[in-house]
Amino acid sequence: MTARRTTAGRMAAALLLLTLPSLALANWTATGRFVYQDRVQDQTGFTGVDPQKSMRFVDVQIIDNAGTKLLAKGATDANGNFSIPVVDNKTRTVYVRALSQSLNTSGLWVDVQNGSSQFYALASSNISSHNPNTSVNFGTLMAAKGSGGEAFNLYDQVVYGADYIAFLRGSRPPQVDDLTVLWKSNRGVMDSNYQSALRNLSMRDTGGYDDTVALHEMGHYFLYEYSRSDNPAGAHTFTDCNIDLRLAWDEGFGTYWGNSVLRYFGLPNPHLYIRTSGTTGTGGVVRYANLEADSQYTCQGATSEVDVFQFLWDINDTSATADGIAGDDDLLAEPDSQNWEVMRDYFPGAAVTNRCLEDYWDGWFKSPISNGHLTDMRDISSRVGVLYSEDSFEVNNTVATASPAIVGGSVAATFFSDPDGDGAGQADTDNYWLSTASGISYTIQTTNLLGDGNTFLELLDTNGTTVLASNDDRAAGDQSSLVSWTAPRSDTFYIRVTHTADTGIYGSYQLAVTSP
Amino acid sequence: MKKCAEWGLSLALALAAASFVPALAEVEPGAGTNGSGGGAALQSVDGNEAMVQLVFHAMTSPATATITPQNLTEKGEIAGLAAPQRTVSLPAGVETVLLLPVQVTAGKENHLQFQIQLLWPDGTGSAMSYYLLVNLDPAREPRLVGNVLEYTAQQVKP
Numbered sequence: 001m002t003a004r005r006t007t008a009g010r011m012a013a014a015l016l017l018l019t020l021p022s023l024a025l026a027n028w029t030a031t032g033r034f035v036y037q038d039r040v041q042d043q044t045g046f047t048g049v050d051p052q053k054s055m056r057f058v059d060v061q062i063i064d065n066a067g068t069k070l071l072a073k074g075a076t077d078a079n080g081n082f083s084i085p086v087v088d089n090k091t092r093t094v095y096v097r098a099l100s101q102s103l104n105t106s107g108l109w110v111d112v113q114n115g116s117s118q119f120y121a122l123a124s125s126n127i128s129s130h131n132p133n134t135s136v137n138f139g140t141l142m143a144a145k146g147s148g149g150e151a152f153n154l155y156d157q158v159v160y161g162a163d164y165i166a167f168l169r170g171s172r173p174p175q176v177d178d179l180t181v182l183w184k185s186n187r188g189v190m191d192s193n194y195q196s197a198l199r200n201l202s203m204r205d206t207g208g209y210d211d212t213v214a215l216h217e218m219g220h221y222f223l224y225e226y227s228r229s230d231n232p233a234g235a236h237t238f239t240d241c242n243i244d245l246r247l248a249w250d251e252g253f254g255t256y257w258g259n260s261v262l263r264y265f266g267l268p269n270p271h272l273y274i275r276t277s278g279t280t281g282t283g284g285v286v287r288y289a290n291l292e293a294d295s296q297y298t299c300q301g302a303t304s305e306v307d308v309f310q311f312l313w314d315i316n317d318t319s320a321t322a323d324g325i326a327g328d329d330d331l332l333a334e335p336d337s338q339n340w341e342v343m344r345d346y347f348p349g350a351a352v353t354n355r356c357l358e359d360y361w362d363g364w365f366k367s368p369i370s371n372g373h374l375t376d377m378r379d380i381s382s383r384v385g386v387l388y389s390e391d392s393f394e395v396n397n398t399v400a401t402a403s404p405a406i407v408g409g410s411v412a413a414t415f416f417s418d419p420d421g422d423g424a425g426q427a428d429t430d431n432y433w434l435s436t437a438s439g440i441s442y443t444i445q446t447t448n449l450l451g452d453g454n455t456f457l458e459l460l461d462t463n464g465t466t467v468l469a470s471n472d473d474r475a476a477g478d479q480s481s482l483v484s485w486t487a488p489r490s491d492t493f494y495i496r497v498t499h500t501a502d503t504g505i506y507g508s509y510q511l512a513v514t515s516p
Numbered sequence: 517m518k519k520c521a522e523w524g525l526s527l528a529l530a531l532a533a534a535s536f537v538p539a540l541a542e543v544e545p546g547a548g549t550n551g552s553g554g555g556a557a558l559q560s561v562d563g564n565e566a567m568v569q570l571v572f573h574a575m576t577s578p579a580t581a582t583i584t585p586q587n588l589t590e591k592g593e594i595a596g597l598a599a600p601q602r603t604v605s606l607p608a609g610v611e612t613v614l615l616l617p618v619q620v621t622a623g624k625e626n627h628l629q630f631q632i633q634l635l636w637p638d639g640t641g642s643a644m645s646y647y648l649l650v651n652l653d654p655a656r657e658p659r660l661v662g663n664v665l666e667y668t669a670q671q672v673k674p
Contacts, residue, residue: 035672052672068661097666114665120658123666141669146625146649147656148667185649190555190571193543204544205557206647213544220542237546237553237575251545275544277647280627281592284647286553287545305545 026085028130030062030072032138033080034098034122036152037145039209041274045285046209052142054080055122055152056159057105058098062086065093065126075104088132096138097123100155107171109178110158112151115187115202120151146185146280150208154181157211157261158201161218164261168340169226177225179218183208194220196229206278211267213275215258222257223250227343230355238289238306241299245452245504249356252308259291259313260336263321271313271323292323300385301450301507302357307384311357314380315339331376338364338371345369354503358425358452361388361506365423374423385450387414387508388425395419396431399464399494405432407442410512415453415499427505432495434513436487441516444495445474445482446509452499453507457481460494468493472500480509546573552634556646559615564622566650570614570630574606580635581606585618588627588647598628606634626650 034055040047060082062072071094074084082096100112100120113119122143127136143152158181162172173179183203192204194217201217204210223229231250236243243251255273262270271292277284289297289306291313297306317323318333346363347355361381364371378389391413393403405411417428436442446455458470474482479500487493495513499505546553552574559567572581585598598618606612620626630646651657658665 034669097664099664117663118660119664121661121664121666122669123659123661124669125671139674140672142672143667144670146651147670148658185651186558188557188559188569190557191543191546196542204555206555206649216544217542231542233542235543235546239575250542254542255545273545277629277645278649279592279629279645279647280588280590280649283592284645286644289545 025087027088027132028086029083029135030060030086030096030138031081031083031135032096032124033140034058034060034076034082034143034152035080035140036122036143036156037149038153039145039149040268041209041211041272041276041285042269043272043274043285043288043290045274045276045283046279046281048282050145052140053153053156054078055098055143056080056156057102057108058152058155059101059104060084060096060098063095063097063123065095073104075102086132091129091131093126093128094130094136095124095126096136096141097121098141098143098152100151102159107174108159108162109173109175110155110162110181111178112155112158112181112183114184115182115189116184120148122148122152145209150185151183153209153211154183154203154214157214158218160261160265160267161215161222161258164264165222165226167264168336169344173225179221181214192217194218196220196224199225204278206276208278210275210278212255212258212262212273215261216251216254216273217258218261219254219257220250223253223343228348228352228355230353236305238287238297239299240304241301242303243305245303245356245358246354248303248305248308249360251305252357253312255289255305255309256291256312259309260316263317264336266322268322269324270321271317273309292317292321292329293325301453302386302504303451304384307386308357310384311381311386312339312360314383315377330380332373332380334371334373341369341371356504357386358388358504358506362424367422370422372423377423385508387450388416388506389414390416390418390428391430391508393430393432394428397429399431399433399460399496402431402433402494405434405444405495405511405513407434407513407515410447410510412448412508412510413497414506414508416506425506427499429499430497430511432497432511434493434495436489436491436493438487438490441484441486443482443484443512443514445512446480446497447512448510449480449507450509451507452502452504453509454479454500454502455481455509456498456500457483458496458498459483459485460496462491462493464494546575552579552642552644554611554644554646556628556630556648558648558650561620561650561652564620565617566620566626566628568616568618568628568630568648570616570646572604572606572612572614572632574608574612574634576608577637578608579606579637580604582633582635583614583616584631584633585616586629586631587619588629590625590627592627594629620650620652622652625653625656
């Protein structure tokens with residue numbers, strides 16, 4: 001397991017106790033600034049622009065090089081600057097180092113380790129024979145790419161994440177929620193992941209500068225620590241249109257959350273999720289996704305993580321979002337706090353099960369959250385094939401209120417009932433009547449299932465109760481339904497489409513009836 | 517001396533949590549637009565030869581992958597072949613693992629790139645590349661001081 005920074009904190013504390021003289025006025029002051037080399041990315045990968053960024057809120061230690069004793073400690077500020085008083089009375093060789101941990105910054109509990117319980121540091125050159133009465137300005141010290149830049153870039157990303165959480169919650173994650181990033185250049189890790197039981201965010205060896213990947217994984221951390229997750233976990237891809245609803249939700253939310261951090265802090269390309277190869281030169285994009293204007297992925301519905309993050313993104317983005325397009329392509333520009341309300345107040349509820357986009361939708365509209373904007377929410381959700389609205393045949397929940405099924409035609413329907421009109425949904429059953437001719441064969445089928453449009457199809461006799469034929473899945477792995485049937489007489493029969501019990505209840509389908 | 521009282525509790529919680537590590541973690545999104553993906557990892561180094569593990573996914577359909585291992589300069593320019601070109605068949609929906617010996621230079625930082633040309637059954641193709649840093653320059657490795665891996669800072673001129 002990972003030794004969390006508490007272990008190192010103890011060691012540092014012990015060193016301090018052994019080496020620091022009793023409280024006294026400082027003899028000298030260590031000042032300077034720590035920065036790291038960043039690597040700006042766009043949808044092609046690395047742009048070749050490598051600006052210096054502040055190493056914010058990292059621990060700083062003043063070390064006696066002989067025996068590597070700790071003389072004093074502190075932390076950098078939001079600009080990477082430090083000014084640390086040192087109580088000392090000996091001429092000795094000293095240096096300063098910044099560590100990838102936050103023990104000396106009040107209320108910040110993040111760190112970066114190598115996977116073997118070791119932290120990273122960036123060390124200055126030695127100051128030989130330092131006179132204890134002489135203050136030292138160490139100047140600006142940089143962690144370059146390949147020489148600490150990756151570790152401190154990852155540290156900076158989770159600081160951004162912690163501060164975004166502070167914006168949402170009012171404070172950064174406390175110590176009981178401390179987060180460790182694991183990264184090393186040759187650890188043998190080829191895919192990044194988040195291990196919720198240990199609060200470890202494990203980064204791929206080549207992912208030291210993959211900011212949105214790290215923040216996507218921190219989105220999982222946020223769900224586990226400050227909302228609730230039913231994620232079954234496992235492999236998933238942008239191209240898979242039909243993954244588990246709960247997996248699609250969590251992964252889509254993770255990407256939305258990570259890129260929202262970039263949006264909130266005004267960082268470059270907030271609308272792009274980018275995985276790079278880590279290459280030393282320019283380019284090197286492995287895959288990317290455009291949260292605002294995707295043109296690469298063709299999935300539709302709540303079983304696609306791409307559609308989940310595009311939907312969520314549209315809720316908060318504004319005309320001021322630097323997403324490469326002028327204005328906003330939707331009418332919603334809701335504050336992030338609206339989403340947070342749903343995640344904080346509705347998602348953790350005991351009555352909510354199999355948490356997925358359906359629950360987010362319901363939570364958004366249900367009292368007391370009641371975020372509203374139903375028309376605009378339906379606009380942005382329908383763009384990604386999420387059809388959480390009653391179809392035009394409602395209310396057709398019983399044979400008494402059945403809608404007509406036209407032979408040779410098809411109807412687009414949804415599993416979504418909203419009798420009180422508040423926007424939140426309920427489970428739905430659809431009934432249709434079919435006028436038949438004796439001896440004629442009919443093929444009745446559902447197609448184009450989206451979201452959790454998992455159909456169960458029944459043909460009912462004229463009495464509306466006797467089941468004459470039925471089908472759940474037309475084939476293994478295909479949840480659409482198909483019934484072929486010959487009418488015994490000319491009469492009116494009924495078609496009942498119910499939702500097969502699974503992880504969700506909302507979805508859409510098309511019903512078609514044909515005859516030779 | 518802040519938060520001393522909490523350290524023991526936190527460590528105990530971390531230790532307790534270790535036994536509940538889920539079998540599956542929340543992994544980053546896999547394959548991209550063409551259903552392909554994978555990565556490279558260093559297995560071992562012996563002199564001027566590095567053993568590299570390459571992993572391939574062809575999610576939606578089988579593919580043929582032609583792999584060109586290259587050495588890059590630090591700026592990312594192609595410096596030459598690191599190993600002969602190889603071609604492997606990738607079955608659909610499963611992970612294919614290839615161990616590949618490549619030439620590296622002892623005593624320096626090696627930037628390896630694996631250009632992968634994929635050919636799909638319908639005759640179309642796509643390309644991807646993996647990158648791997650194999651640092652054999654001790655001066656660029658962090659120095660272990662106590663429990664800390666120290667990199668040497670670059671002094672930025674004012």
